[in-house]
Amino acid sequence: MDFRMNKLLKKMMVALLSLGLAQVVWADNVPDFKETLQVAEQGNAKAQFSLGKMYYEGQGVRQDYAEAARWYLKAAEQGDPVAQNNLGAMYAKGQGVRQDPVQAEQWYRKAAEQGYAQAQYNLGVMYDNGRGVRQDYTQAVQWFGKAAEQGIAEAQFSLGKMYYEGQGVRQDYAEAARWYLKAAEQGDPVAQNNLGAMYAKGQGVRQDPVQAEQWYRKAAEQGYAQAQYNLGVMYDNGRGVRQDYTQAVQWFGKAAEQGIAQAQFNLGVMYANGRGVRQDDAQAVQWFGKAAEQGHAQAQFNLGVMYEKGRSVRKDYVEAVKWYRKATEQGLANAQYNLGVMYHNGQGVRQDYAQAEQWYRKAAEQGFAQAQYNLGNMYANGQGVRQDYAQAVQWFGKAAEQGLANAQYNLGVAYANGQGVHQDLVQAEQWYRKAAEQGFAEAQYNLGVMYAKGEGVRKNYKIANEWFGKACNNGLQQGCDVYRVFNQAGY
Numbered sequence: 178m179d180f181r182m183n184k185l186l187k188k189m190m191v192a193l194l195s196l197g198l199a200q201v202v203w204a205d206n207v208p209d210f211k212e213t214l215q216v217a218e219q220g221n222a223k224a225q226f227s228l229g230k231m232y233y234e235g236q237g238v239r240q241d242y243a244e245a246a247r248w249y250l251k252a253a254e255q256g257d258p259v260a261q262n263n264l265g266a267m268y269a270k271g272q273g274v275r276q277d278p279v280q281a282e283q284w285y286r287k288a289a290e291q292g293y294a295q296a297q298y299n300l301g302v303m304y305d306n307g308r309g310v311r312q313d314y315t316q317a318v319q320w321f322g323k324a325a326e327q328g329i330a331e332a333q334f335s336l337g338k339m340y341y342e343g344q345g346v347r348q349d350y351a352e353a354a355r356w357y358l359k360a361a362e363q364g365d366p367v368a369q370n371n372l373g374a375m376y377a378k379g380q381g382v383r384q385d386p387v388q389a390e391q392w393y394r395k396a397a398e399q400g401y402a403q404a405q406y407n408l409g410v411m412y413d414n415g416r417g418v419r420q421d422y423t424q425a426v427q428w429f430g431k432a433a434e435q436g437i438a439q440a441q442f443n444l445g446v447m448y449a450n451g452r453g454v455r456q457d458d459a460q461a462v463q464w465f466g467k468a469a470e471q472g473h474a475q476a477q478f479n480l481g482v483m484y485e486k487g488r489s490v491r492k493d494y495v496e497a498v499k500w501y502r503k504a505t506e507q508g509l510a511n512a513q514y515n516l517g518v519m520y521h522n523g524q525g526v527r528q529d530y531a532q533a534e535q536w537y538r539k540a541a542e543q544g545f546a547q548a549q550y551n552l553g554n555m556y557a558n559g560q561g562v563r564q565d566y567a568q569a570v571q572w573f574g575k576a577a578e579q580g581l582a583n584a585q586y587n588l589g590v591a592y593a594n595g596q597g598v599h600q601d602l603v604q605a606e607q608w609y610r611k612a613a614e615q616g617f618a619e620a621q622y623n624l625g626v627m628y629a630k631g632e633g634v635r636k637n638y639k640i641a642n643e644w645f646g647k648a649c650n651n652g653l654q655q656g657c658d659v660y661r662v663f664n665q666a667g668y
Contacts, residue, residue: 210237217248225252226260233263242273253284260287262296268606269299269308282309289320294327301335305344314345325356333455334359334368341380350381361392369396370404377407377416390417397428408441422453433464441468442476449479449488458489469500477504478512485515485524494525505536513540515547521551521560530561541572547574550584557587557596566597577608585612586620593623593632602633613644618651625659642668 210231216224227246232241246267252260265284269279282303288296301320304313318339320662324332337356340349354375373392376385390411396404409428412421426447433442445464448457462483468476481500484493500518504512515534520529534555540548553572556565570591576584589608592601604629612620627646628637642663648656 183414186517192487194626212589218483220255222252222255222257222260225249225255225647226257229260229263238441241265243448244273246273253287256287256291258288258291258296259291260385261285261291262293262299265299267294278303278309280309289323292327294324294329294332297321297327298324298329298332298335301332305335305339314339316345318345322585325359328363330360330363330365330368333357333363334365337368337371350375352381354381361395364395364399366396366399366401366404369399370401370407373404373407386411386417388417388498397431400431400435402432402437402440405435406432406437406443409443413443422447424453426453433467438468438471438473438476441465441471442473442479445476446481458483462489469503472503472507474504474509474512475506477501478509478515481512481515485519494519497527498525505539510540510543510545510548513537513546514551517548517551530555532561534561544575544579546576546579546581546584549573549579550581550587553584553587566591568597570597576613580611580615582612582617584615584618585609585615586617586623589620589623602627604633606633611648616647616651618648618653618656621645621648621651622653622659625656638663638666638668 210228211617213224213228217228223369223423225248229245229252231237231245232248234240235247239591246264249260249264249267253264261284265281265288267273268281268284270276273369274280281489282300285296285300285303289300290359297320301317301324304317304320306312310316318336321336321339333356337353337360339345340356341353342348346352354372357368357375361372369392373389373396375381376392377389378384382388390408393404393408393411397408405428409425409432411417412425412428414420418424426444427652429440429444429447433444441464445461447453448464449461450456452666454460462480465476465480465483477500481497481504482488484490484500484630485497486492490496498516501512501516501519505516513536517533517540519525520536521533522528526532534552537548537555539553541552549572553569553576556569556572558564562568570588573584573591577588585608587606589612591597592608593605594600598604606624609620609624609627613624621644625641625648628641628644630636642660645656645660645663649660
């Protein structure tokens with residue numbers, strides 16, 4: 178009876194165990210804490226490491242970084258390279274121990290010298306950043322190289338970056354691309370993006386926008402913001418892909434949502450111009466604002482323009498001046514010019530010709546043609562500066578050389594009248610012609626006068642009348658009046 182009962186009980190236990198296997202199979206890979214503790218206390222390094230890992234991750238026991246560090250130390254002192262690396266990481270982060278980059282470096286080194294790849298990478302990072310050791314790019318390259326050869330993607334990327342920037346090694350784009358490729362093939366999104374950029378520029382590889390787009394896409398689809406922006410640029414410009422403003426907007430939007438200022442700015446431009454989206458000034462202002470708040474100079478300028486013009490916001494010259502000023506602090510020439518105009522006109526600030534002149538000058542010295550022209554006018558009219566026709570001519574000349582029609586016209590007037598230069602009717606005619614050919618009505622009229630009088634050119638009433646007609650067509654009543662008279666005279 179007892180024997181049969183024992184057999185029955187055994188069968189029931191087997192059956193129960195069989196039923197329970199599906200529920201507890203996960204526990205097969207989880208070491209028993211008490212058993213591990215017992216073995217660890219006997220000095221077994223592997224058990225000490227396992228116990229440290231259990232405390233670190235909170236597996237089978239309450240998470241306790243201090244206890245994790247204590248057991249990692251015991252295993253590390255016995256030469257366990259993984260424990261040495263993990264202990265180094267805890268010193269680097271200040272987990273369970275006082276943060277100490279020197280101790281971190283020492284433990285990383287012990288593991289690295291045993292060939293443990295992750296520790297070699299970590300030691301490279303210490304040398305790269307100068308934490309726990311004197312910054313030494315050459316040493317960083319050596320340790321990154323050891324880890325990279327063992328297939329650590331982060332090390333491959335870091336080694337590529339060192340070759341790209343020429344830190345610790347001679348700059349070598351081909352080597353940079355080679356190591357980026359290894360990391361990229363392992364799915365590293367930053368390496369994928371950087372490799373895409375190298376294909377886009379033809380650095381270390383044959384320039385190939387299609388390859389660039391493909392690598393950008395891999396990184397972008399992993400959510401890497403810079404790659405999302407870069408992919409947007411490819412679609413915006415039609416490089417490596419068919420131009421598609423809608424796709425550009427989508428990728429700019431993803432990057433913009435992650436805070437990439439240039440993407441926010443570009444998205445604002447797309448909304449302002451209605452490219453890839455319905456034109457929407459309110460959205461443009463919103464995205465310009467986000468980029469502007471991050472210090473993006475062109476976004477600050479564009480936001481200023483929106484306030485100056487009252488596009489989707491209440492016209493506010495004071496707010497416009499505020500944003501123009503922020504952009505000027507970064508040296509943006511068109512913002513300097515616009516701020517000069519605000520001072521010139523007394524919009525958002527008290528009218529101040531001296532301030533206007535100063536801001537025009539800053540932009541003019543950067544080659545901004547309209548600022549050069551306005552500065553010339555300041556000298557010609559004696560506004561904010563002492564009247565000086567010679568200075569006026571110089572600035573008109575700089576703007577005229579850049580093709581600005583009104584500057585070309587003013588330069589022609591200066592040569593015709595001998596203001597700031599020796600009178601030279603031939604030069605006058607040449608500058609009038611440049612402006613006239615751009616459709617500048619006053620220049621067309623004056624050119625007609627020169628042909629009518631034979632000044633600077635051989636007299637020719639027919640040609641004179643042609644220029645009067647052009648001036649008339651461009652809205653100059655004086656040209657129309659003379660044109661009618663010449664027509665009546667048979668010209």
